[in-house]
Amino acid sequence: MKKEMIVVLDFGGQYNQLIARRVRECSVYCEVHPYTISLDEIRNMNPKGIIFTGGPNSVYEETSPHYQKEILELGIPVLGICYGSQLLAYMLGGQVKTAPVSEYGHTEVKLSETSVLFRDVEPSTVVWMSHTDYIAAVPEGFRVTGHTPVCPVAAMECPEKKLYATQFHPEVMHTREGQKMLRNFVYEVCGCLGDWKMGSFVEETIKQIREKVGSGRVLCALSGGVDSSVAAVLLSKAVGKQLTCVFVDHGLLRKNEGDEVEAVFGPKGAYELNFIRVNAQQRYYEKLKGAVEPEEKRKIIGEEFIRIFEEEARKLGTVDFLVQGTIYPDVIESGLGKSAVIKSHHNVGGLPDVVDFKEIIEPLRMLFKDEVRRAGLELGIPESLVYRQPFPGPGLGVRIVGEVTEEKVRIVQDADAIYREEIAKAGLDKGLGQYFAGLTNMRSVGVMGDFRTYDYAVALRAVNTSDFMTAECAQIPYEVLFKVTNRIINEVKGVNRVFFDLTSKPPGTIEFE
Ligand code: XMP
Numbered sequence: 001m002k003k004e005m006i007v008v009l010d011f012g013g014q015y016n017q018l019i020a021r022r023v024r025e026c027s028v029y030c031e032v033h034p035y036t037i038s039l040d041e042i043r044n045m046n047p048k049g050i051i052f053t054g055g056p057n058s059v060y061e062e063t064s065p066h067y068q069k070e071i072l073e074l075g076i077p078v079l080g081i082c083y084g085s086q087l088l089a090y091m092l093g094g095q096v097k098t099a100p101v102s103e104y105g106h107t108e109v110k111l112s113e114t115s116v117l118f119r120d121v122e123p124s125t126v127v128w129m130s131h132t133d134y135i136a137a138v139p140e141g142f143r144v145t146g147h148t149p150v151c152p153v154a155a156m157e158c159p160e161k162k163l164y165a166t167q168f169h170p171e172v173m174h175t176r177e178g179q180k181m182l183r184n185f186v187y188e189v190c191g192c193l194g195d196w197k198m199g200s201f202v203e204e205t206i207k208q209i210r211e212k213v214g215s216g217r218v219l220c221a222l223s224g225g226v227d228s229s230v231a232a233v234l235l236s237k238a239v240g241k242q243l244t245c246v247f248v249d250h251g252l253l254r255k256n257e258g259d260e261v262e263a264v265f266g267p268k269g270a271y272e273l274n275f276i277r278v279n280a281q282q283r284y285y286e287k288l289k290g291a292v293e294p295e296e297k298r299k300i301i302g303e304e305f306i307r308i309f310e311e312e313a314r315k316l317g318t319v320d321f322l323v324q325g326t327i328y329p330d331v332i333e334s335g336l337g338k339s340a341v342i343k344s345h346h347n348v349g350g351l352p353d354v355v356d357f358k359e360i361i362e363p364l365r366m367l368f369k370d371e372v373r374r375a376g377l378e379l380g381i382p383e384s385l386v387y388r389q390p391f392p393g394p395g396l397g398v399r400i401v402g403e404v405t406e407e408k409v410r411i412v413q414d415a416d417a418i419y420r421e422e423i424a425k426a427g428l429d430k431g432l433g434q435y436f437a438g439l440t441n442m443r444s445v446g447v448m449g450d451f452r453t454y455d456y457a458v459a460l461r462a463v464n465t466s467d468f469m470t471a472e473c474a475q476i477p478y479e480v481l482f483k484v485t486n487r488i489i490n491e492v493k494g495v496n497r498v499f500f501d502l503t504s505k506p507p508g509t510i511e512f513e
Pocket of ligand 1: 390391392393394398434468469505508509510511512513
């Protein structure tokens with residue numbers, strides 16, 4: 001496994017993870033590394049190809065990220081994208097200039113039919129541009145292989161040295177034939193054969209875990225979410241009963257979810273592992289009494305989780321390994337340390353401080369989310385679990401605005417179950433990024449039968465998103481919304497109004513708190 005590898009050298013652009021994902025979609029393993037990585041480290045990885053990413057800088061600025069020129073003399077193919085293409089030109093003596101206006105968005109480009117990078121690509125195709133600087137003169141030995149009306153060098157290459165560059169972004173879906181171009185780069189230019197397959201990843205990982213763990217004991221915090229579930233199943237396949245999974249039911253899960261998790265992983269489920277369910281619902285409701293501020297609630301929920309986990313771990317005695325469901329975007333983001341703290345949870349690293357153990361096992365740390373899902377299917381995990389919507393660690397605690405009470409949890413669980421049921425019935429569930437019901441902190445006057453009501457308002461949310469960093473409100477047909485509203489008002493005691501949230505992210509976040 002991992003015989004073939006493409007290295008993405010990150011110069012600070014926003015699509016860097018996407019490049020790696022696209023390369024992996026070509027069945028070629030790919031890693032993102034910051035541009036500060038040394039040449040020796042790159043050499044040691046023995047990559048089949050290197051991709052320079054885009055970035056917000058201008059090559060002539062003193063503080064701009066650069067790389068030593070020797071990287072272009074290793075004989076390893078290089079593809080420069082956007083800033084990466086300008087850097088390539090600059091490093092080799094070409095000329096980069098700043099245009100009076102930026103070129104941004106969908107752009108028609110004329111491409112050379114003889115370039116191997118554009119094999120089977122239409123000679124005139126639509127690409128995604130996002131730049132102000134441009135290559136005004138290509139370095140010696142290069143030829144121009146693409147241009148637009150305002151960009152004289154939309155692509156250039158020097159096949160003898162295996163150096164290629166595009167001013168546009170082949171990795172984004174707006175570049176109509178971008179995937180074909182990346183495929184041409186990894187297969188035709190770099191000579192990859194495509195050995196990154198999920199089946200072999202699963203097999204190989206199980207083998208490695210077995211070797212590492214030996215006869216040791218392994219502990220895993222299982223939330224029922226995709227990442228921890230796939231990690232737990234991998235571990236159970238590798239070491240069986242040496243694994244103990246602790247599942248904390250904090251009473252803030254979706255309706256029936258605790259039982260569903262238990263049905264899959266508990267004694268009646270399909271896996272050979274030790275499963276401990278901690279029913280901590282009342283303990284949480286007690287702790288959350290009076291807490292209204294979102295960060296305070298998150299801290300209470302997070303801390304209580306750690307306390308419970310600690311208690312369970314202590315009961316088990318010595319634990320050798322702790323499993324974490326870290327995935328590759330977490331690794332990249334923490335490595336570059338770029339993300340700002342919007343909500344405290346996003347930056348929580350895990351549990352290692354509180355449990356005595358020898359080592360952490362992170363079997364998914366090199367996988368993107370869609371790959372985690374494929375690994376899950378490969379492992380035979382039910383589709384309903386593998387394609388579960390994202391659900392926040394603090395659960396309904398951040399979908400109930402203001403103080404959390406058992407009564408409010410019941411209301412939001414019931415309303416959410418109806419909403420999900422109707423969305424699925426209407427066949428909309430697969431097409432939506434995330435959708436759920438939340439509970440506003442608002443009570444208002446209504447009338448039901450001949451009686452005055454003074455009840456809560458439920459807010460329905462549905463968003464489409466590709467990365468969960470930004471999201472737009474999804475359009476749900478009116479008849480579905482009417483039906484959901486009717487059912488919630490009639491079936492859920494304590495609700496007399498239903499709202500639909502039209503806010504995108506930004507300025508909103510996906511969750512309410
Ligand atoms: P926001 O609300 O920040 O959410 O727009 C973005 C995505 O992250 C999920 N989310 C969480 N996931 N622990 C998690 O594991 C959390 O505390 C948490 N809060 C939000 C949210 O559901 C959405 O998919």
